[in-house]
Amino acid sequence: xxxxxxxxxxxxxxxxxxxxxxxxxxxxxxxxxxxxxxxxxxxxxxxxxxxxxxxxxxxxxxxxxxxxxxxxxxxxxxxxxxxxxxxxxxxxxxxxxxxxxxxxxxxxxxxxxxxxxxxxxxxxxxxxxxxxxxxxxxxxxxxxxxxxxxxxxxxxxxxxxxxxxxxxxxxxxxxxxxxxxxxxxxxxxxxxxxxxxxxxxxxxxxxxxxxxxxxxxxxxxxxxxxxxxxxxxxxxxxxxxxxxxxxxxxxxxxxxxxxxxxxxxxxxxxxxxxxxxxxxxxxxxxxxxxxxxxxxxxxxxxxxxxxxxxxxxxxxxxxxxxxxxxxxxxxxxxxxxxxxxxxxxxxxxxxxxxxxxxxxxxxxxxxxxxxxxxxxxxxxxxxxxxxxxxxxxxxxxxxxxxxxxxxxxxxxxxxxxxxxxxxxxxxxxxxxxxx
Amino acid sequence: xxxxxxxxxxxxxxxxxxxxxxxxxxxxxxxxxxxxxxxxxxxxxxxxxxxxxxxxxxxxxxxxxxxxxxxxxxxxxxxxxxxxxxxxxxxxxxxxxxxxxxxxxxxxxxxxxxxxxxxxxxxxxxxxxxxxxxxxxxxxxxxxxxxxxxxxxxxxxxxxxxxxxxxxxxxxxxxxxxxxxxxxxxxxxxxxxxxxxxxxxxxxxxxxxxxxxxxxxxxxxxxxxxxxxxxxxxxxxxxxxxxxxxxxxxxxxxxxxxxxxxxxxxxxxxxxxxxxxxxxxxxxxxxxxxxxxxxxxxxxxxxxxxxxxxxxxxxxxxxxxxxxxxxxxxxxxxxxxxxxxxxxxxxxxxxxxxxxxxxxxxxxxxxxxxxxxxxxxxxxxxxxxxxxxxxxxxxxxxxxxxxxxxxxxxxxxxxxxxxxxxxxxxxxxxxxxxxxxxxxxxxxxxxxxxxxxxxxxxxxxxxxxxxxx
Numbered sequence: 011x012x013x014x015x016x017x018x019x020x021x022x023x024x025x026x027x028x029x030x031x032x033x034x035x036x037x038x039x040x041x042x043x044x045x046x047x048x049x050x051x052x053x054x055x056x057x058x059x060x061x062x063x064x065x066x067x068x069x070x071x072x073x074x075x076x077x078x079x080x081x082x083x084x085x086x087x088x089x090x091x092x093x094x095x096x097x098x099x100x101x102x103x104x105x106x107x108x109x110x111x112x113x114x115x116x117x118x119x120x121x122x123x124x125x126x127x128x129x130x131x132x133x134x135x136x137x138x139x140x141x142x143x144x145x146x147x148x149x150x151x152x153x154x155x156x157x158x159x160x161x162x163x164x165x166x167x168x169x170x171x172x173x174x175x176x177x178x179x180x181x182x183x184x185x186x187x188x189x190x191x192x193x194x195x196x197x198x199x200x201x202x203x204x205x206x207x208x209x210x211x212x213x214x215x216x217x218x219x220x221x222x223x224x225x226x227x228x229x230x231x232x233x234x235x236x237x238x239x240x241x242x243x244x245x246x247x248x249x250x251x252x253x254x255x256x257x258x259x260x261x262x263x264x265x266x267x268x269x270x271x272x273x274x275x276x277x278x279x280x281x282x283x284x285x286x287x288x289x290x291x292x293x294x295x296x297x298x299x300x301x302x303x304x305x306x307x308x309x310x311x312x313x314x315x316x317x318x319x320x321x322x323x324x325x326x327x328x329x330x331x332x333x334x335x336x337x338x339x340x341x342x343x344x345x346x347x348x349x350x351x352x353x354x355x356x357x358x359x360x361x362x363x364x365x366x367x368x369x370x371x372x373x374x375x376x377x378x379x380x381x382x383x384x385x386x387x388x389x390x391x392x393x394x395x396x397x398x399x400x401x402x403x404x405x406x407x408x409x410x411x412x413x414x415x416x417x418x419x420x421x422x423x424x425x426x427x428x429x430x431x432x433x434x435x436x437x438x439x440x441x442x443x444x445x
Numbered sequence: 446x447x448x449x450x451x452x453x454x455x456x457x458x459x460x461x462x463x464x465x466x467x468x469x470x471x472x473x474x475x476x477x478x479x480x481x482x483x484x485x486x487x488x489x490x491x492x493x494x495x496x497x498x499x500x501x502x503x504x505x506x507x508x509x510x511x512x513x514x515x516x517x518x519x520x521x522x523x524x525x526x527x528x529x530x531x532x533x534x535x536x537x538x539x540x541x542x543x544x545x546x547x548x549x550x551x552x553x554x555x556x557x558x559x560x561x562x563x564x565x566x567x568x569x570x571x572x573x574x575x576x577x578x579x580x581x582x583x584x585x586x587x588x589x590x591x592x593x594x595x596x597x598x599x600x601x602x603x604x605x606x607x608x609x610x611x612x613x614x615x616x617x618x619x620x621x622x623x624x625x626x627x628x629x630x631x632x633x634x635x636x637x638x639x640x641x642x643x644x645x646x647x648x649x650x651x652x653x654x655x656x657x658x659x660x661x662x663x664x665x666x667x668x669x670x671x672x673x674x675x676x677x678x679x680x681x682x683x684x685x686x687x688x689x690x691x692x693x694x695x696x697x698x699x700x701x702x703x704x705x706x707x708x709x710x711x712x713x714x715x716x717x718x719x720x721x722x723x724x725x726x727x728x729x730x731x732x733x734x735x736x737x738x739x740x741x742x743x744x745x746x747x748x749x750x751x752x753x754x755x756x757x758x759x760x761x762x763x764x765x766x767x768x769x770x771x772x773x774x775x776x777x778x779x780x781x782x783x784x785x786x787x788x789x790x791x792x793x794x795x796x797x798x799x800x801x802x803x804x805x806x807x808x809x810x811x812x813x814x815x816x817x818x819x820x821x822x823x824x825x826x827x828x829x830x831x832x833x834x835x836x837x838x839x840x841x842x843x844x845x846x847x848x849x850x851x852x853x854x855x856x857x858x859x860x861x862x863x864x865x866x867x868x869x870x871x872x873x874x875x876x877x878x879x880x881x882x883x884x885x886x887x888x889x890x891x892x893x894x895x896x897x898x899x900x901x902x903x904x905x906x907x908x909x910x911x912x913x914x
Binding site for chain 1: 532533534566567568569570571575584585586588611612613633636637640641644645659662663664665666667668669670671674675685686687688689690691692693694697698701702703705706710712714715722724725727728729734736738739741742745746749750758761762763764766767770771773774775777779809816817820821836839898899900901903
């Protein structure tokens with residue numbers, strides 16, 4: 011029910027009702043107002059003016075306030091009681107909620123298996139499968155066949171790292187094998203990554219042969235699947251990864267990485283020859299990722315089930331918005347049919363420790379509020395960086411801090427639906443007593 | 446919005462190309478309306494009587510798929526909702542989730558004042574501005590209307606931040622409204638059991654209201670339909686935030702389903718902002734660090750997936766910092782250029798003895814370095830090299846930052862070292878150490894290598910500045 015009335019008429023009406031206080035308000039022009047039945051109705055004023063004019067009154071109070079008139083003072087203390095209220099709805103209108111599944115997501119993400127057991131020519135006791143999704147992670151459109159997995163970092167030499175991280179590894183830093191063991195046994199790592207950083211000619215220039223022995227030690231020490239990472243030196247990495255692939259023959263490791271700025275053909279060839287999976291690494295560019303994947307498949311004849319992508323991880327606050335959206339776009343493209351992008355993804359979540367918020371004692375800015383204890387700030391920085399990418403579609407996380415690993419595992423398993431905990435009655439969370 | 450091409454929008458505009466809005470043509474204005482980078486009200490002529498109908502029609506057609514709800518008044522007013530897309534790369538998300546930190550009515554006066562003040566003043570500098578908190582949620586734990594009213598009064602004496610009044614008892618909510626109504630607080634919550642009383646209050650005081658139906662989307666929709674049919678549309682929906690296990694996954698699915706129904710399927714009955722309550726983490730974790738961590742995790746989940754307003758408990762910086770940053774991550778406009786102008790900036794009031802630093806024109810890098818220098822009162826010149834918006838490490842690796850372009854950008858900025866300095870020295874970032882020789886060759890300057898993180902410049906200065914000789 012809608013009535014139309016002009017503002018000047020309203021003013022007259024008001025006079026008739028002997029609400030003297032609005033007299034003297036001058037209104038220029040004839041502004042037409044739409045008045046609907048309920049919106050803005052104030053039962054308090056309705057009571058004062060009588061039910062018949064309630065609809066007008068509701069708007070009058072708003073108009074009066076707009077004009078700067080102290081309506082509240084006019085009204086004073088609330089005068090209504092329940093019996094004086096205007097008619098109110100008595101029953102909830104029954105409804106059923108429904109929503110459709112995504113019809114566009116027709117293309118499955120490639121399943122990729124890491125690690126090989128003795129029956130498949132390796133020595134791993136646990137095997138991990140990634141991919142196989144037909145929807146964004148944890149969506150109801152389609153079950154997610156495999157949960158997220160975490161591989162924890164091991165370095166082939168002691169390196170500088172944030173204090174909160176370092177304190178966990180001080181006893182094993184000189185032995186990659188012991189370090190790997192600790193990751194699996196104490197910290198629950200699904201996999202370990204051995205980073206052969208000492209091979210960089212600018213660091214120690216460790217030979218490829220020597221580095222391969224370190225890989226053999228790690229394979230001996232743990233029975234989970236492993237990732238082998240180079241030093242990031244584009245000239246040296248192909249040789250280092252070739253030797254490492256050879257010594258790990260048959261174990262189905264993840265070779266990290268093939269990229270457009272090194273001789274990816276050699277990495278791909280080593281993976282094929284010795285039965286491994288290639289990590290296809292690009293830098294925050296969906297088209298570059300497509301190009302590299304295409305080259306690996308068409309030019310190097312790598313099989314689809316032997317490719318995982320690393321589209322690059324930037325830390326929370328330091329470009330995570332790009333990393334997140336890049337991954338989400340890649341995953342969505344894969345799901346709707348792009349066969350050059352529908353591979354499982356891996357994240358160097360450890361990059362979160364590059365954010366100053368994760369390791370600095372205090373803010374360098376005097377204007378900032380106190381940053382609090384850094385030993386708690388660092389791990390949560392790594393968790394939130396990983397979690398955000400998990401939601402975008404990332405499957406495998408390369409991580410560093412044991413607490414981060416534990417929490418990220420718990421939240422991803424919870425969202426995956428594979429983490430049973432007793433339900434909590436949240437209907438009256440308001441009265442929760444907390445310190 | 447129900448309209449998606451500038452041409453369609455153009456039909457409704459005055460088409461006079463009057464330029465009053467600052468755009469050269471009405472068509473240009475139309476394209477900005479489509480990407481929501483300008484407001485319809487910036488077109489002054491269309492607000493005139495002659496165009497009234499077109500204005501109203503266009504306004505309706507352009508309304509975002511998810512309703513916008515406004516809480517509070519004055520400069521701290523908070524708007525939530527207003528999204529048009531499911532993924533940020535499709536346009537951008539609007540109105541970052543409002544973070545409401547809780548207080549409760551059984552706190553002592555001094556504790557409450559201290560907590561409110563802390564929440565009100567908490568800030569963190571980031572890319573040229575401060576990240577802050579938005580609201581205070583006042584929980585009725587006592588169940589007593591007068592106790593609640595006193596707490597609300599006390600909170601209002603210490604902050605202008607908008608309020609969420611939390612109780613399932615309409616009498617308690619009314620007590621809060623009696624003192625806070627003019628500040629337009631948010632009512633939490635109407636449920637299947639108390640909705641009539643809360644509906645009366647929402648109508649009587651004209652304030653927005655949260656509808657709460659944990660784990661029951663049919664009831665949630667029933668509540669929404671009932672309020673809508675009775676003329677009330679300032680609604681926020683809370684489908685429940687279960688803190689753990691399989692039921693957490695159910696809550697996550699509920700957020701996805703409601704948002705998909707609203708944006709993709711145009712189901713107006715549920716196209717409202719969503720509230721998440723990460724503080725339910727405190728119902729299952731006794732240890733305060735675990736609880737705070739888990740709350741931050743829940744905040745992260747629902748910031749990425751469709752929460753528009755949240756109630757949070759932890760005020761530990763290790764909760765607030767990542768929460769504010771993940772919110773910024775998801776809601777920052779992907780269309781905005783992330784570069785600053787490439788030129789030589791003055792920090793403070795540099796003279797000829799002041800150092801000259803180099804960084805890149807990536808906004809995040811630049812503002813970090815600039816604020817580190819300014820905050821530590823280091824008067825200096827700072828060159829933002831045009832690296833096409835890359836940070837130092839990436840630009841060195843990719844070749845966008847090299848000796849030649851640093852030297853060139855000083856020249857382009859008319860920065861003559863023999864004139865502007867008496868030390869002929871430039872300081873490059875520690876992460877660009879390998880450019881030292883290249884830059885010396887290209888510029889003839891004395892090149893020093895600074896620390897890898899600009900936060901350490903003050904310590905570096907103590908050891909290395911003024912430069913010897």
